[in-house]
Amino acid sequence: MRAERTHKKSITLTVNGHRHELSLGERPHEVSPSHTLAHTLRETLNLTGTKVGCDRGSCGSCTVIMDGRAILSCMTLTVECDGKSVKTIEGLGDPKTGRLDPLQQAFIDHSAFQCGFCTPGMIMAAKALLEDTPSPGEPEVKQALSGHYCRCISHYHVLRAVLDAAGKTRGE
Ligand code: FES
Ligand code: FES
Missing domain, CATH: 3.10.20.30 (Beta-grasp domain)
Known part of the structure; x- marks a missing residue:
């Protein structure tokens, strides 16, 4: 090989x-x-x-x-x-309409970033989680993001954003 x-x-x-x-x-x-x-x-x-x-x-x-x-x-x-x-x-947004992925929108809606440096990595980790587990609970989200460090904000904003996006993806 x-x-x-x-x-x-x-x-x-x-x-x-x-x-x-x-x-x-x-x-x-x-x-x-x-x-x-x-x-x-x-x-x-x-x-x-x-x-x-x-x-x-x-x-x-x-x-x-x-x-x-x-x-x-x-x-x-x-x-x-x-x-x-x-x-x-x-590659997350819709290339035709320019519309953001629901996760990206949820991060904006929940003010889940400040400088934004850590944000792409957090969003991609959360995206992989939601593709695999469309209805995660708090423990799954925390586990998926456990290796992600943010110097700026409370991780609880991120947690709320991911759970909110999961709900919207499910059509709640
Ligand atoms: S830049 Fe890859 S884990 Fe920090
Ligand atoms: S938003 Fe600044 S490091 Fe996370």
Whole structure:
């Protein structure tokens, strides 16, 4: 498997429904073996909605959804993502109408952010939870967001926003 990868010249990555063929190498706009997915999203694909806080797997701000699971993009090497499908905060709204995802709207409605640095990661983690568990209780939401740090606000605003979005998604 490893030998096969080293001979590859490119990998494919689908991000927010767009398929990208990314050349492997050390030149600008190429993917080096040491590049994290967070780096590739921000620096190569210019998707800067994904934030990098600690860059060592401790804060949750770099969270994206890969093949349906919330993952830390700072702890994921891009070369390991060949053929995967990734969703970032830029892919949540409706591209046709520009309408925000109900989760994004709920964060606004509940003032669930201040500086907003941690917010994309929290929203993506919550989105993965709601896709898997459409009617989560408080314990599930707290568990899903347990690795996410915010310097600005009470996490209870976030909790209310996610539970509210879950209710709207269910049509309550
Ligand atoms: S930047 Fe990835 S967990 Fe902090
Ligand atoms: S809103 Fe500022 S770090 Fe969370």
